[in-house]
Amino acid sequence: MLLGAIADDFTGASDLANTLAKEGMATTLFVGAGGKAGDCEAGVVALKTRSIPAADAVAQSLYAARWLMDQGCRQFLFKYCSTFDSTPHGNIGPVTEALLDLLGTDIAIVCPAFPATGRRIFMGHLFVGDRLLNESGMQNHPLTPMTDPDLRRFLRLQTKGEVGAIHLDTVRSGPEALSSAFAAERQAGHRLVVTDAIDDDDLRRIGKVATDHRLITGGSGIAIGLPRNFRDKNLLGNKVRPLPVPTGRGAVLCGSCSSMSQKQVADYSRDNPHYALDTGALMAGKLTVSEVTDWVLQNSHANPLVYSTADPGTVSSAQAAFGRDSVATTIERFFGELALALVDSGVRRLVVGGGETSGAVVEALSVRSLRIGAEIDPGVPALATERNGLLGLALKSGNFGAVDFFAKALQQVGTA
Known part of the structure; x- marks a missing residue:
């Protein structure tokens, strides 16, 4: 190295x-x-x-x-x-x-x-x-x-x-x-x-x-x-390693509240099933991972979206009610557990929006390394790893990607 x-x-x-x-x-x-x-x-x-x-x-x-x-x-x-x-x-x-x-x-x-x-x-x-x-x-x-x-x-x-x-x-x-x-x-x-x-x-x-x-x-x-x-210095081997292509159901998870993420969620929601997490219900323990997992799997033919993305006013209200760190930790943990349940239930293509959310997802999946594929949008490549078989991933920082990023990413991290 x-x-x-x-x-x-x-x-x-x-x-x-x-x-x-x-x-x-x-x-x-x-x-x-x-x-x-x-x-x-x-x-x-x-x-x-x-x-x-x-x-x-x-x-x-x-x-x-x-x-x-x-x-x-x-x-x-x-x-x-x-x-x-x-x-x-x-x-x-x-x-x-x-x-x-x-x-x-x-x-x-x-x-x-x-x-x-x-x-x-x-x-x-x-x-x-x-x-x-x-x-x-x-x-x-x-x-x-x-x-x-x-x-x-x-x-x-x-x-x-x-x-x-x-x-x-x-x-x-x-x-x-x-x-x-x-x-x-x-x-x-x-x-x-x-x-x-x-x-x-x-x-x-x-x-x-x-x-x-x-x-x-x-x-x-x-x-x-x-x-x-x-x-x-003649130290590089110039090796090209093609990325393997996963095949199977897809889903999108977005925990970012950035302005671009809000636009991406709105764009994707127009033509795809979408589930907005209720922060109050989540903090009160009234919304479970199994409930949302069932909803995603029921809609998996259409690559559904689950998101906590909201405008700054809504985010501030939730933080004032429950505490900033508590809200962030709870949402990250929820997305990590949801990703694990989905992948272990057969989802083979997963697109994640938000840096903290992506970290929670990757940690929950317990993957050790990922291979790098083609660039989807500036700064965001397709990724491949192993978890009960080949898994395609895209991990997007909140403000990265074009408005139509989610749809493009699902197509580039694998096939249906």
């Missing part, structure tokens, strides 16, 4: 694995660390650490990093969301600093840019489309409301030292200028350096200069330029 990556959620892990596979690295997605890695050039370890206490996130990330080190990795990548989902007391800064210490290196690029999905960094500020992060809808995220687009200022709340920055004009001034800029940041004692990027060429420029960087952090976009460095 040449490149080892740690992702703080499952949709981000599949997104990153998709990027590396498209760029020519034989890539495997691992659910947690441990055991035998098998034959791959890039290994992506999917964790579920985005919203847990920082100390726990650090411990799990370090365990994964040590496992990747044991696999012989030469370079490491810490992957978080391209909308920088965190809090002032969150995990991105502490995990990055802990990885720097473990790897014995003194600088980490911070670049969550993903231009294909509208995430761009300019003057250290994160944009989503033509809006600053805090005006994009992310300010209403139920777990990680992002109210400050200045990544340097936000990271400074989480870290022990000052945060550096390299702006777009330097990124575009050539490799020598960019290398000198990183050297200057290192000399200034800035261990985390927010680096501008507004298109894929910027990411490739950064990737080229980062060939000898031990640790890189960011969204999946920052990985675009990394495989070429290994290829230039």
Whole structure:
């Protein structure tokens, strides 16, 4: 294994694995660390650490990093969301600093840019489309409301030292200028350096200069330029591994409340059976997994949708009534148990919306690794694994995918 990556959620892990596979690295997605890695050039370890206490996130990330080190990795990548989902007391800064210490290196690029999905960094500020992060809808995220687009200022709340920055004009001034800029940041004692990027060429420029960087952090976009460095050293085998095609019934589960997820749920619901989870009934224990499983199986000929997706006002009301963490934990557990019941009842194609929901589903299914297939929409590949036979999956971050994503994804993760 040449490149080892740690992702703080499952949709981000599949997104990153998709990027590396498209760029020519034989890539495997691992659910947690441990055991035998098998034959791959890039290994992506999917964790579920985005919203847990920082100390726990650090411990799990370090365990994964040590496992990747044991696999012989030469370079490491810490992957978080391209909308920088965190809090002032969150995990991105502490995990990055802990990885720097473990790897014995003194600088980490911070670049969550993903231009294909509208995430761009300019003057250290994160944009989503033509809006600053805090005006994009992310300010209403139920777990990680992002109210400050200045990544340097936000990271400074989480870290022990000052945060550096390299702006777009330097990124575009050539490799020598960019290398000198990183050297200057290192000399200034800035261990985390927010680096501008507004298109894929910027990411490739950064990737080229980062060939000898031990640790890189960011969204999946920052990985675009990394495989070429290994290829230039004649380290890649350029192996193409076709994805097997599962056959059978399909279902869609969506726990994300993002603005795009709301549109996707509305679009899919027009032509397909759909079941909206009643949060009050769920919290009161009046809605059971077996009840919803029976409904899905009765409608499995039409690839039904089960969702907890709702507008910010509805979400806020539920959180006020039952507690934010309690609502999130209950819904995630419900979707995990539902996915397990469906797959063990013969569902062979499963599309999941939402990072936390995807993590709960994959953990409940107890799969160890997933193979990477074709890209469905930017950042979201088809996946295949084994659970009582071949299983096709798509794991979608809340704001990813086109409006018609669910229907497309079901077609690409297998056949009816």
